[in-house]
Amino acid sequence: MYYIGIDLGGTNIAVGVLDEKGSILLKKSVPTLKERESSEILNDMGTLVNEVIAEYKLDKKDIHSVGIGSPGIPNSKDGILIYTNNLKFRNTDMRTALKQSTGLDTYIDNDANCAALGESVAGAAAGTASSVTITLGTGVGSGVIIDRKIYSGFNNAASEMGHHTIKFDGVQCNCGRKGCWEQYASATALIRQTIEAAKANPHSTLIEHCKDGNIKKASARTAFNAAKAGDRTGQDVCDTYIQYVAEGIANVVNIFQPELVVIGGGICNEGETLLAPLRKLVSERVYGSVVSEKDLPRPNIVKAKLGNDAGIVGAAMLGKYI
């Protein structure tokens, strides 16, 4: 059997044909043009699915299902996208729309949940029954896999680790709360922390590691690059940032104790520069650290493997791991 995955993003709609194991055989994408009505976007999604099927010369009888990874809060049971921040979708019946345009059974879930399922089936967590995938990007996305399936609570809105608070009365979050982990551990937060540090330390070289020497163009790499070049302020920014990441990961571990914690998002490309201190800080913080690892095994913390493809892979696998 073959599986079709759709990653519905704010910028692009990406569609892939996958095999049983979750390997991508063919991938195509078109711009989302997110200001459009949901019906137009759904139309493009159906058209793109039919295109990849034709291009890969598939018989629809050999296709198990289509899966959609979507931003926002889906009602997976009924195939409806209840709400999303970025797109004009409100209680939109995606399942019926895709079924009509493609004739295929359609599943939907949240994009962070799909990324977690992707890593679980064919990525860094392959072979484990339980994992939590944390994506450090514009926000902090998280998906929880228990017994090889997505855990999403009774209303499909669960596992929003990015919106658990680590600092009571802290930085205002756009979810309405103050002090959400996302406000300290996302790439967006790291950029904010970098800019603040550059302003407070005018003699640091942070600005030299920004595009065009413009601090407003600081990226999530700026502080890491400055630190590697020996800049003390850059190192401080990284150290503090990793502490914030560790604080939330230790909470993830104390709450879920999964076999594996997978770190995704652009920042995970820092590799061991990020992961080595992170593992140390987390191991000092987790509950039961007084007990030896022999008696109480600990979750490992690893880098995501699938990069931007995690969403497509997980979406495609929704129908298989329902």
Add this chain to the structure above:
Amino acid sequence: MYYIGIDLGGTNIAVGVLDEKGSILLKKSVPTLKERESSEILNDMGTLVNEVIAEYKLDKKDIHSVGIGSPGIPNSKDGILIYTNNLKFRNTDMRTALKQSTGLDTYIDNDANCAALGESVAGAAAGTASSVTITLGTGVGSGVIIDRKIYSGFNNAASEMGHHTIKFDGVQCNCGRKGCWEQYASATALIRQTIEAAKANPHSTLIEHCKDGNIKKASARTAFNAAKAGDRTGQDVCDTYIQYVAEGIANVVNIFQPELVVIGGGICNEGETLLAPLRKLVSERVYGSVVSEKDLPRPNIVKAKLGNDAGIVGAAMLGKYI
């Protein structure tokens, strides 16, 4: 079939005979005398089980199993208590000991997990498939029920919501971290907050609501009683405390989205004085609050029903809901 539950506490060992539905038919207890060796305590547990069986005139063939709710970190799979703070148990094989003394199959789990299972089978969460029970006591205990079973992660140490941090670099916790929820939302924390407020506000009537008019004898009821009598400082203490409780409950909801959040521990006897403001604060904080409750149902927050019996009930049911 009948079920035997053992609640192994720091003060007492309580044993109950239960029916299929989780109702307690007979209950007995003996002091734990916790300074003793584990073998002596295990001996008393076995003896007490055999006593209740004899007293209720049960045939062992009609007994499904024995369950033990224990403090600390158990290895449920192997029936071993790996570690506990309060008792001299280290990698203690409880299953084999009880099997030898009673001849019955024995299951063990953490006491907070047992309390959650108890409330799920025969208490406030009866009839739901998913619930999180939070016990506001000496610490903050928590147990997570998913698909009618205890969720405890790959190493049995999960669902330690009391040790997720809500205040980065906050109050030192005895788990080693700083800012754990338990340091703000437990009965112990409320007593600390009450004493601090009484010292900072010498004209408040808080002290009048302490035993012997001695602030050192403040209890978790002191601030609530003072507030009810119109004391402004007492009201402030309660308001702040409920904010801390709400902060963590909103995190529980964002992470688990269970059908029900059950609040247990002595403080839950404040009833709606605690629960009404708590529900309001949580509803303002949870993710997706921009979506109507019609489109996105929210977990309800209710008072625990079983009181101190929750542990025995859940322990007894371990073998049934494995």
